[in-house]
Each structure stands twice: as C-alpha cells, then as structure tokens.
Amino acid sequence: KPPQDDVAGPSARHKTTQVMVGNVAVGGGAPIVVQSMTNTDTADIDGTVAQIAALARAGSELVRITVDRDEAAAAVPHIRDGLRKRGITTPLIGDFHYIGHKLLTDYPACAEALDKYRINPGNVGFKNKRDTQFADIIEIANKNDKPVRIGANWGSLDQELLTKLMDENTASPNPRDARAVTREAMVQSALLSAARAQELGMPKNKMILSAKVSAVQDLIAVYQDLAARSDYAIHLGLTEAGMGSKGIVASSAALGILLQDGIGDTIRISLTPEPGGDRTLEVQVAQELLQTMGFRTFVPLVAACPGCGRTTSTTFQELARSIQDFIRDEMPGWKTLYPGVEELNVAVMGCIVNGPGESKHANIGISLPGTGEAPAAPVFVDGKKFRTLRGPGIAADFKALVIDYIDQ
Ligand code: SF4
Numbered sequence: 001k002p003p004q005d006d007v008a009g010p011s012a013r014h015k016t017t018q019v020m021v022g023n024v025a026v027g028g029g030a031p032i033v034v035q036s037m038t039n040t041d042t043a044d045i046d047g048t049v050a051q052i053a054a055l056a057r058a059g060s061e062l063v064r065i066t067v068d069r070d071e072a073a074a075a076v077p078h079i080r081d082g083l084r085k086r087g088i089t090t091p092l093i094g095d096f097h098y099i100g101h102k103l104l105t106d107y108p109a110c111a112e113a114l115d116k117y118r119i120n121p122g123n124v125g126f127k128n129k130r131d132t133q134f135a136d137i138i139e140i141a142n143k144n145d146k147p148v149r150i151g152a153n154w155g156s157l158d159q160e161l162l163t164k165l166m167d168e169n170t171a172s173p174n175p176r177d178a179r180a181v182t183r184e185a186m187v188q189s190a191l192l193s194a195a196r197a198q199e200l201g202m203p204k205n206k207m208i209l210s211a212k213v214s215a216v217q218d219l220i221a222v223y224q225d226l227a228a229r230s231d232y233a234i235h236l237g238l239t240e241a242g243m244g245s246k247g248i249v250a251s252s253a254a255l256g257i258l259l260q261d262g263i264g265d266t267i268r269i270s271l272t273p274e275p276g277g278d279r280t281l282e283v284q285v286a287q288e289l290l291q292t293m294g295f296r297t298f299v300p301l302v303a304a305c306p307g308c309g310r311t312t313s314t315t316f317q318e319l320a321r322s323i324q325d326f327i328r329d330e331m332p333g334w335k336t337l338y339p340g341v342e343e344l345n346v347a348v349m350g351c352i353v354n355g356p357g358e359s360k361h362a363n364i365g366i367s368l369p370g371t372g373e374a375p376a377a378p379v380f381v382d383g384k385k386f387r388t389l390r391g392p393g394i395a396a397d398f399k400a401l402v403i404d405y406i407d408q
Pocket of ligand 1: 307311352354
C-alpha cells in the first residue's frame with residue numbers, strides 16, 4: 001500500500017460510541033446514516049404513513065416525525081402499524097419540544113412505538129425547574145430501552161446557560177466575541193445534558209448528540225468542538241438551510257467539510273420544500289453528498305459533461321437526463337439486486353474533446369458526436385472501446401447496454 005500521505009481522502013472517522021436506533025447502527029464506525037423528517041401533521045395518520053413510506057423508499061434510513069400534542073402522540077402507534085402493514089420497518093424518531101415528558105408519560109404506546117426520542121435541551125432543560133421534565137424523558141427512555149438524541153439548536157438555545165456564559169465572558173479580562181460565546185453555549189448545552197442523562201442512568205450507547213446552527217462557518221466550528229470534546233455518536237445537520245440551491249449548497253458545504261474531517265455518524269439535509277415540492281429531495285441530496293464524497297454508494301453515479309457549443313443536438317441532454325432518471329427511479333436497491341456490485345460509474349459525454357477519456361474512466365460510458373464529428377457514438381466498457389452506436393435509437397441502445405453490463 002502507498003503511504004497514507006500519498007492518498008487523497010478524508011481524515012479517519014472520529015471515534016464514537018455506537019448507538020442502535022431500532023435495527024440501524026449509528027456511530028462506532030457504522031456507515032454514515034441518512035435520515036429525514038416528515039412535514040405532515042402527525043395526527044394525520046394516513047398522510048404521515050404515506051410520507052414516511054415515500055422517504056423510506058427514497059432511501060431514508062431513519063425518519064423523524066414531530067410529536068407536538070396529544071393527537072399526534074395518540075397517532076404514533078397507528079402510524080407504526082400502518083407502516084408495518086406496508087412492510088416498512090424504518091426506525092421512527094419522535095421529535096419532542098416543551099411537553100415531551102408529558103406526552104411520553106400520558107401515551108405509553110407512543111413511547112413504545114418510537115425507536116428514539118429527540119430532546120431539545122433548549123426547551124426541556126435541567127438545573128432548573130425543567131430538570132424533572134428532562135429526567136422524566138430519560139427515565140421513560142431507559143424503561144423502554146430507547147436511545148435519545150440530545151439536539152441543541154441555535155434557534156432555541158438554553159437561554160439560562162447562554163446568559164451565564166455571556167456574563168462570565170463580560171467579566172473576563174479577555175472577552176471573546178458574542179458569537180464565539182454562543183457557539184460555546186451550544187456545545188455545552190449538548191454536553192451538559194448528556195452528562196446529566198448519564199447521571200440519570202442512561203448509558204453512552206443510548207445517546208446521539210447534535211448542535212445545529214444555520215450559519216455554515218459557525219456550524220463547522222461547533223461540530224469540530226463537539227467532536228474534540230466527546231465521543232458521543234453525532235448527528236449532523238445545518239438547520240434552516242433554506243430553499244432550493246441555497247439550501248443544498250449551504251448544507252453540502254458545511255457537512256462536506258465536517259465529513260471530510262471524519263465528523264458525523266448520521267446526516268440530515270434540512271431543505272425547505274418548494275410549495276407542493278417533493279419532500280424526498282432531502283434524502284436524494286444526502287445520498288448524493290455521501291456518494292460523491294466516496295463514503296457510501298446508493299445508486300450508480302452518472303458523470304455527464306455540462307455540454308457546450310460543441311454539443312450538436314438535444315440528444316446529449318436528453319440522454320444524460322434519461323440515464324440519470326432511469327438509474328434513480330428504476331434501480332433503487334441495485335446493490336441488493338446485484339450483490340457484489342459495489343460501485344458503478346456511467347459517463348454520458350457530449351463530444352470527442354473529453355468524451356472518450358472520461359468514458360474510459362467509467363465502467364461504461366458513451367461519447368456522443370459533437371459538431372463536425374461523424375454521427376457515431378462510441379461506447380466504452382471497462383476502459384476499452386466496446387461498440388459504436390448510430391441512428392435515432394442511441395438512447396435506448398445505450399440503456400440496454402448499461403443493463404447488460406450490470407447483469408454481467
Ligand atoms: Fe463541450 Fe465536449 Fe466538453 Fe462536453 S465534452 S463540455 S460537449 S467540449
């Protein structure tokens with residue numbers, strides 16, 4: 001093997017304590033887990049079951065649902081049953097704020113049906129009158145043998161803790177800037193709550209921590225600090241990432257840097273959906289982030305050139321799109337279908353400039369004819385020219401070759 005210094009790649013994974021969430025391992029060297037969250041009213045059983053099913057089908061390995069009131073807590077066991085009837089076993093996480101202790105106490109079937117409880121230490125704190133609320137949730141989790149996520153959030157940070165740190169900072173001879181103190185409060189909020197949960201008898205392998213912030217640089221600093229100061233399993237996410245490309249870019253930038261640093265055992269890409277938009281986009285983006293960085297493979301990768309003035313027709317864009325859609329929609333679970341095929345790269349290129357070269361790097365690739373080139377599309381398989389496609393059926397012929405390649 002070449003010396004490690006010569007190999008481009010991420011830092012060694014930050015060592016964390018593994019937590020089982022239902023049947024999914026998080027941390028302790030397990031593959032980085034993709035998770036997502038519903039935006040249905042949890043009291044709407046059918047709507048929530050349908051959305052969880054869609055997220056699970058898209059590849060979400062954990063799904064979080066909000067449990068905000070009695071009707072939602074009462075619905076949770078029925079949601080679980082509805083999923084079972086569809087053969088969906090994806091672990092469910094209950095997202096609790098303010099009254100989680102009460103809902104979990106009043107609805108034991110809800111506490112039983114969930115695979116993990118998310119606690120926000122900003123609104124169910126400790127060291128004050130809310131201590132019993134936090135303790136109640138931990139006690140119920142312990143009794144049901146369920147893990148928790150202690151999820152601090154910039155938008156709902158423990159104000160008592162923040163005020164204390166701000167006061168100490170003001171009195172300090174070398175005060176830090178207010179943002180740095182807020183970051184410290186985020187980290188402390190998560191760590192102090194975890195320590196309190198341990199005092200209450202919760203083992204480390206039942207806790208996952210998160211400290212979500214909406215600003216990329218702050219998020220990176222907070223998580224680097226959290227990882228440096230503990231070995232709890234870590235849930236990564238940029239909160240309030242936003243809509244469309246802004247949300248995708250901000251999340252990918254922040255999470256990409258942390259993942260490259262070896263930090264993060266499970267990720268959620270929090271995207272604000274377009275009105276009527278597809279909730280599963282956040283799962284797709286999370287998978288693509290992990291895959292493009294080389295951490296996991298979910299679907300075969302399609303490399304396509306951007307196209308330019310040398311691209312002769314719309315055939316190129318149409319083929320790239322149709323191959324991408326075909327692979328995503330018709331080959332989910334392809335590694336189960338084709339055991340032993342760990343990775344597959346497909347190239348769809350627009351002309352001779354980069355076409356043959358890029359296609360040779362892929363498992364299977366096609367170089368379409370550009371301006372002034374003969375109307376022929378060479379196909380390369382495992383680095384060698386395999387066949388030349390011609391005529392109006394190039395797209396269908398290439399798709400058939402991709403299927404044949406995988407079958408073989
Ligand atoms: Fe343009 Fe050819 Fe490069 Fe594609 S491979 S971007 S068509 S020059």
